[in-house]
Amino acid sequence: MEKMTTIKIISVLTVLHVASYVCGQTVNTGALTIAPDTQVSTLGDFDNRAGGDMINDGEFFVYGHFKNDGLLSFSPGQATGLVRFEGMYGAQDISGEGLSEFFGVRFDNPATQPAFRLSGDITVNGNAQFVDGIVYNRSGGGLVDFGPEASHEQVSDRSFVDGQVRKTGDAPFDYPVGNGGYYRGASASGLSDIEGYFTSNYTLENSDARHSHFNKEERIVFIDNEEYWEINRTGGTSDMVLSLTWHEETTPAELLSEEDGKAIHIVRWDGAKGLWVDEGGVENHEEQMVTTAVSGYGIFTLAKVLDEEKPDNSLEVYNGISPNGDGKNDFFYLKGIEHYPDNTVEVYNRWGVLVYEAKGYNNTDVRFNGYSRGRATINKGKLLPTGTYFYILKYKAEDGRAKDRSGYLYIN
Template sequence: MNKIFTFIFLSIGQLLVGQTAFHNFGDIQIHDEGKIGFHTNLINDGMFNSNLGLAGFYGEDLLNVSGTSIAEFYNSEIDVLDGLNLETSMGVYNTLEFINGKVFTPRNDLDITLDFLQANYNGESDYEHVDGYAALFGNIDFTFPIGDEDKLRPLSISKPNSISTFKSAYFYEDPNSPTTFTTLFDTNSFAPILSKVNDKEFWDLDGDQAVEVTLTWDLDSDIKNLTEDIELLRVVGWNNKTLRWDSLGRNDVSGDLEEGDITSISFVPDDYEVLTIAAEPSGNDFTINTGFSPNGDGLNDYFEIAGLDLSQENSIEVFDRWGELVYEKQNYDNTWGGISENSITVTEGIVVPVGTYYFLLELKDKITKKNRTYRGWVYINY
């Protein structure tokens, strides 16, 4: 690997190269095929953002990038065993190569990020990634090379409709007691269609354009504590308005209980504080027609739950995939024909669209007089 120091001045300025820092006060440009290698800290207080060629960071001890201006490189590579610490943002236009070491950004300051300006990267691993926030400026499918300490846990987004900025970081910590957020993300507070929320990890994703999001899991995610069936997994987001985890659905899921990934439906990340993985319930003790067709043909037109006569009192609530209530009734008598009673997501008084719906059934046992709660799902088709 050639580490050649080649640069040209665009205008006369002050440039100091010493044992502790390469300090730019003026205007510098790396020309096409030019290369510059930093074996010391970079302080950029001038113009250093119209570059071609390669800028590399090399060494064993931690290096710092700081200053009042953002340095933006065409190609860059990181080969610093103890890592590269960003005290101001740094951008890459074309390709970033992770060779050795992580890129550190502060988790309590989203204004400092490693910026991918429609750029790509290579070489990411458990020991080479962004420990903190990475940012994308563009409109491409993109996977953030993010992690926490020696754990790479990428997050992917689908291509947004327009050029936008997205920022993301991964947190290997309990969302009930986050270290850099003032909000506590209570994993016992969730939409009724969910049964359990992961308390091992979470991601932060910021952006104002609708995208699909893919999260990953590994053994440390303890997915088996959520469910034995990965088909019941869902992406969830913390809703600051309702103070609960909402389901963001599942468009795709693959893997097993030890390792895999899950893709959400499309949503706007800024509507949710953080994201993680949760599970929906696997069933209940009743005999339920898990699919019915309210088309008026006299066959299987109603949502029926056999065994409700075991309870003198019951109540049921039915929710769509967004967690919005579409139907509720005290002392349910198996007569719901798929008509919406709420106009938030489905016009009130019409039959709900084809899809999976989730119910929350509460009943009082005749003998013990205690309330019992059951969660489940039903598929509606025509």
Template sequence: YNMAQNGTTFFSGNQTQIIEGSETSYFQNIVFDNITSTVPFHLASNINIGKNASFKNGIIDADTYNGKMIFDENAFHSNASNVSFADEKVENLGNFQFEFPIGDEIYFRPSINNKAVDDKNIYTTQYFFKNTGTLHPYTSKDPEVLSIDQKEYWNIVQNQGTEKIVISLTLDKNTTPELFFADSATSQLAIVRWDDTTSKWINEKGETTDLLTGADYTKIITTQVRGYGIFNIALAEKDNPAPPTDLIIYNAISPNGDGKNDSFHIKGIDKYPNNRVEIYNRWGVKVYDALSYNENDVMFRRYSDGHDTVKKSAGLPAGTYFYILRYNKNNESIQTTGYLYINNDK
């Protein structure tokens, strides 16, 4: 094994394949392509991917056989779907944005970790298509949490590091109850996390985006977490209208050069120079991050500074984005989140 080379290992054939070993096996590129059955791969050991894992055909079952898939800090994957994914614990090293190619039974249900700061971070994530109410009672919850998805959950473990990152969870009508897709004037989707200290589900909130037709999941919800552990989808009471503020956030831009709405304008932010603005796309990828945002030269104008995801000089596509604004006012730290819409029409 040599990272300077670019070898590829193919797991294909016409019978069930057992992947096992007494020690971790290291691969540069790996391809899973077996149509013998729905679950043709039995992973009974740890495998480490240094570059790319291509999920073409066949689900990898490591949950039953106590295996694990590990992605190095520069590794990624492609083609994961309901046809092929990892039914197991998946570990990721590093601080790059990463979609965990996980699922359970026959359903691909990824979670997404946004780019972080510490390149020594290690996270392990697994998705379960089952009820966890016996260990984590759904009736023990923050008062504003109205209902919790009782059919599925994610376990997101921070093995190394201290950052509280932005994560995204996915909703799929094949697994997520219909209740969580209904529009309501009084409730909204949220991410909840089981807190071992208080023994209850706490509201981590979140912003929801509908995905395009053809995706393997239907919606995605994004939030910055305050801890790690068992996560789930929930319905929570809609936030009360924000108290009057001297900031006005114009959450739609049309950067076509006509001098109108060409940038993300936060009216009044100049009064609070100790601030930070972060913008994420619908996949939870950070595309913009600025300190001392203002109404003049430090403004978001559709161009990304997410070096690991999008070329800085390339304008971002039209669509819905998620912003986080933090600023200090009268020695109080204030955080505001919401949607930002980009319209590239001329």
């Protein structure tokens, strides 16, 4: 049977390779270090006062409220450290004026939702586990920030962030956001700026109350009147590829009904123009997703739009590649592209990472043969894995008009 102790931390305390269970409120005003392979639990509230300095490289169990007004982090270069919020007495407050820097964090509280009321700022540098319990920061002012290499898992309707989530860097990321009991993440990727960041949240409400659906471009037929996402570039200069999904329980049936001559696109409220604008998009019915490169930021949602004019008859896209050297479908073939030499081609993976780009695509010495060659991509020069990709073709028509086409590309 493990020993039960009561500790009130009022000065320097370093914990090394022991398991300690703390009853009542735990107050730290000095320095507290939890070493790797060490477990420390506070059954009551935890209060890291101003001047308190906590380094967690082990496992820290928090069963009550959590407040950090001091310094709280993990050792530089140490890829360990897990803070486990596992409430025993109901909903937990996560608050404080100090930035709580976690390597890993686990949210697991089956209390009445929302289980976690966030009013302080937390940063995740490793992995966040959304097991049970909604993290609510919609009104408390707190921010969940994911670092450049951070990730998350197990997000569901039972556990997500109801409010602001920020992601730093250009790595692809699925924002773990939701509202009204639904996880409705948005997948986004910055294209070139590892120092930039985007902030996102989701609201299960009609955006018409904020921005009238009557004010829209003519080709927009119907705007989703049940939900919207707000995504802003709050740092850096990067562009973004955005994917939004539809869901039968939150997305209106009018939007999802199939109609000839109409498609589902992503639309954005353009404050400068004072109307909703069509950002375009390609539908993936298997994943119930629409993807496009966006031209601005702010309020986004899905909409039914009139299909664009028929493409030039002389231009045909073959959207399958099997780069195995047998001479059949070895590259991305754009039949007739030689008639439009003023063109650019971009290819993105399903996470919005640019894997190929070219100007003056011509099917001969400038062509995509399944190898990674993008300015913002990794593993340049390597054959890309089998899967579904997204292409954007921009070209100048014979009458001088700028035109574009987009769609899915399959590599096998």
